[in-house]
Amino acid sequence: MSQARTWRLAAIIVIALIALFVALNINHPAWVESLLFWQPEAQREIALRLGLDLQGGLKVLLAADPAEGQEFEAGSMETARRIVESRVNSLGLTEPVVQAQGERRIIVELPGIEDPEEAVETIKGTALLEFVDAGFSPVTPDTVITTSLGGPEAAQGDALTGTASLTPTAEIVDSLDVTDTEEVPPTEPTEPQAPARVFETILTGADLANVGLDRTEQNQYVIPFELDQDAAQIFSQYTASHVGQYLCIVLDKQVISCPTIREPIPGGRGSISGAFTLEEARQLAIQLRYGALPMPLRVESFNRVGATLGEESVNRSVRAGVIGLSVVLLFMLVYYRLPGGLADLALVIYVLINLALYKLIPITLTLPGIAGFILSAGMAVDANILIFERMKEELRSGRGLARAIDMGFGRAWPSIRDGQLSTLIICAILFLFGTNFGASIVKGFAITLALGTMVNLFTAVFATRTFVRQVAIGAEKWLSEREWVLGV
Numbered sequence: 415m416s417q418a419r420t421w422r423l424a425a426i427i428v429i430a431l432i433a434l435f436v437a438l439n440i441n442h443p444a445w446v447e448s449l450l451f452w453q454p455e456a457q458r459e460i461a462l463r464l465g466l467d468l469q470g471g472l473k474v475l476l477a478a479d480p481a482e483g484q485e486f487e488a489g490s491m492e493t494a495r496r497i498v499e500s501r502v503n504s505l506g507l508t509e510p511v512v513q514a515q516g517e518r519r520i521i522v523e524l525p526g527i528e529d530p531e532e533a534v535e536t537i538k539g540t541a542l543l544e545f546v547d548a549g550f551s552p553v554t555p556d557t558v559i560t561t562s563l564g565g566p567e568a569a570q571g572d573a574l575t576g577t578a579s580l581t582p583t584a585e586i587v588d589s590l591d592v593t594d595t596e597e598v599p600p601t602e603p604t605e606p607q608a609p610a611r612v613f614e615t616i617l618t619g620a621d622l623a624n625v626g627l628d629r630t631e632q633n634q635y636v637i638p639f640e641l642d643q644d645a646a647q648i649f650s651q652y653t654a655s656h657v658g659q660y661l662c663i664v665l666d667k668q669v670i671s672c673p674t675i676r677e678p679i680p681g682g683r684g685s686i687s688g689a690f691t692l693e694e695a696r697q698l699a700i701q702l703r704y705g706a707l708p709m710p711l712r713v714e715s716f717n718r719v720g721a722t723l724g725e726e727s728v729n730r731s732v733r734a735g736v737i738g739l740s741v742v743l744l745f746m747l748v749y750y751r752l753p754g755g756l757a758d759l760a761l762v763i764y765v766l767i768n769l770a771l772y773k774l775i776p777i778t779l780t781l782p783g784i785a786g787f788i789l790s791a792g793m794a795v796d797a798n799i800l801i802f803e804r805m806k807e808e809l810r811s812g813r814g815l816a817r818a819i820d821m822g823f824g825r826a827w828p829s830i831r832d833g834q835l836s837t838l839i840i841c842a843i844l845f846l847f848g849t850n851f852g853a854s855i856v857k858g859f860a861i862t863l864a865l866g867t868m869v870n871l872f873t874a875v876f877a878t879r880t881f882v883r884q885v886a887i888g889a890e891k892w893l894s895e896r897e898w899v900l901g902v
Contacts, residue, residue, distance in 0.1 A: 419887075422880045430763045436460065437769035460773050465780030465858070466511065466525040466719065473719045474534060478518040479712040494707050495520050498537050501700050511854055519714070525778055534713060535697060542667075543619030543702055545649075548660035552672045553613075555688070559667060561615045613662065616652055621645030625703040627695055628685070635695035637686040637702070646682025654678035665698070731781065735788055739765075742795055750802050752899045756881040757798040757874075764794050764873040768866055777865070783858040790866025793837065797874035800826040806900070815886050815894050823879050830875065837867050 476498070478491060491514055498520060499512040511523035527533050546561050553559060624640040641649055653661070653675050662672040663686055670688045690698070743761065746754035768787060772779060779787075805822030813821065841864035848857030886893060893899060 419880065419884060422876070423884055426763070426877050426880060430766065433763065433766040433770040436773055437766045461776075462769070462773055463526055463776050463778040465778050465783065466523050467780050469526050470719050471523060471525040472527045472530050472533065473715075473717055474522045474524070474537070474713060475515070475715040476520045476522060476537070476711040477714045479710045490709055491517060491520070494709065494711065497707055498522060498711075501537055502533075520711070523719070525780075529693075530716070530718075534716065537711075542665070543622070544615045544664040545617045546613040546615050546662045546664050547652075547656070548613060548662045548672055550659055552660045552674075553662050553669050555669050555671055557669045559613055559662075559664065559669060560611070561613045561664065561667065563615050563618070565667065613664075616661070617641065617645050617649060619702055622702060623682075625699055627699045634687065635690045635692060637690075637695060637699050639684060639686065639702070641682030643682075646680075649682050650678060650680045731784065735784065738788070739791065742792070746795065746798070750798075750900075752885065752893075753798075753802050753805070753882055756885065757795070757802070757878050759881060760798070760873045760877040761791070761794060763877060764791065764866075764869055767869050767873070768862075771865060771869070772862075777861060778858070779862075780855065780858050782855045783862040786859040786862035787866055790863050790870060793833070793867065794870040794874050797826075797830045797833075797870060798878055800829055801874075801878065809897060809900065815900075816883075819879075819882055819886055823875070827875065830871075834867050834871055838864055841867070 478494070495512060495514050502512060502522065502524065511521065513521050515521050522537060524530075524533055542563075544561055544563065546559070621641050621644075622639050623642040623645075626638045628636050628638055630636060640646075656675050657677060659675055660672050661675055663670045670686060686698075743758045746757050746761075748754070750757065768790075771777070777783070801823055803822075804826045805818050808818035808821045809815070841860045844856050844860035845864070848854060848860060
C-alpha cells in the first residue's frame with residue numbers, strides 16, 4: 415500500500431511539473447514541440463490563444479459569386495457556412511464567429527490570426543480535385559486544362575494561380591495558317607477550328623474518405639488520401655486497365671502532377687505530391703478534407719478589428735479573477751488549516767493543468783470562456799469542502815485519523831460524482847446548442863467548463879486525497895494530538 419501511495423504521489427508531481435513547464439514557458443525548445451506535435455500539420459507555436467473580444471483579430475465578409483449560368487440553391491449558403499466554419503476550426507481557432515448575413519453573405523471573425531492572406535485563401539478556396547485520364551501523353555504541371563466536368567471558367571475559386579501557362583490547344587490550333595477567308599467563297603463554310611482536348615475525369619474530391627498531411631524523407635510535403643469504398647473499386651479497375659499510361663491530378667483545372675500508372679493500385683490509397691511549402695500543403699489538405707464549397711466566394715470587405723472589451727477592461731477582469739482566487743485560497747487555509755493548505759496546492763495544480771491544456775489543444779479564450787474556467791475552479795473548491803466536512807464529522811465521532819480520511823473521501827464521492835456528471839451533461843447541451851445555432855460564445859463557455867470539471871475530478875479527489883493521506887500517515891500521532899490543525 416505504501417508503494418502504491420508513493421507511485422501516486424510521483425505521478426502527480428510529474429504531471430504538475432509538465433503542466434508548469436507548458437503553462438509558464440512562452441518559448442518552448444524545438445525538440446519539445448516536435449515531441450508534443452510530431453505531425454507536420456500540427457507544427458505550431460504552443461501559446462495561449464485569446465479571442466476576438468480580448469485581443470482583436472480579422473473580420474472578413476464573404477459573398478456568393480456563382481459562375482454565369484450556375485443555379486443558386488436555397489440551402490447552398492448554409493452548406494458553405496458549415497464548410498467555412500470547419501476550415502476555420504482546422505486553423506486552430508476554436509471560437510471563430512461564422513454566421514450568415516442575409517441570403518448571399520457570410521461573416522467570418524478570426525481572433526488573433528497571424529497570416530490573413532493565407533486564412534482567407536483557406537476559407538474561400540473551393541479545391542475542386544479531379545483525377546483525369548491523360549492517356550499516353552503526360553501534361554506539364556501548372557498547365558490549365560479542360561476536363562469532362564468543364565473548362566477553366568468552371569473552376570470554382572482561385573486557391574491556386576498559374577493561369578499564365580499555355581493550354582495544349584495553343585500549340586495545336588493556329589487558325590491564321592489554316593483559314594484564308596479571301597480565297598473561299600462566302601457560301602462555303604470555313605475550315606472549323608480544332609476543338610480543345612477534353613480530358614476525362616475518373617474521380618473527384620467528393621470521392622475522398624480521408625485526407626492527411628505527411629512529409630517524406632527528402633523533406634517534401636505530400637498529402638496522403640484514401641478513397642471511399644465505391645471509388646476505391648473504380649480506381650482499382652482503372653489503374654489495372656491503364657498500366658503504363660498517365661493519370662493527372664488536377665486542382666481547379668490546374669495540373670498538380672501527372673504520374674505514370676506502373677501497376678494496379680488496390681485499396682484506394684495514394685498521395686498528392688508537388689512543390690508544396692508547409693503552408694500550401696496544409697491549406698490544400700484542409701480544403702480537400704472539408705469538401706469543396708458549393709459555389710465560389712469573393713471577399714467583399716477585409717479589415718482588422720481591435721479588442722471589443724478594450725485593454726483596460728481585460729486588465730480589470732484579470733485582476734478581479736486573481737483577487738477572487740486568492741481570497742478562496744486564503745479562506746481554505748484559514749478555515750481548514752492543514753487540509754485546506756493541501757487543497758490549495760491541488761487547486762494550484764488544477765490551474766496549471768487547465769492553462770497547459772488550453773495551450774496544447776488549443777482553446778481560444780474569450781471572456782465567457784474565462785467565466786467557465788472560474789466557475790469550474792469554484793466547483794473544485796466545493797468538492798474539497800464536501801470532503802473535509804465529512805472528514806471532520808468522522809474525527810468528531812472518535813474515529814482514527816486514517817479511518818476518518820478514508821470515510822470522508824468515500825462518503826463525499828457520490829455527491830461529487832453526481833454534481834460533476836450533471837455539470838458535464840449541461841455542458842454537452844450547451845455545446846450542441848452553440849454548434850447548431852452558431853453561438854460560438856456559448857460553445858466557448860461549455861468547453862472550458864467541461865474541461866475544468868474533468869480536471870477537477872483528478873485534482874480534488876485523486877491529488878488532494880493523496881496529499882492528505884501522505885501527510886497524515888507521516889505525522890499521524892502528532893496530528894491526532896492536535897486536531898485543531900485539521901480544522902476540527
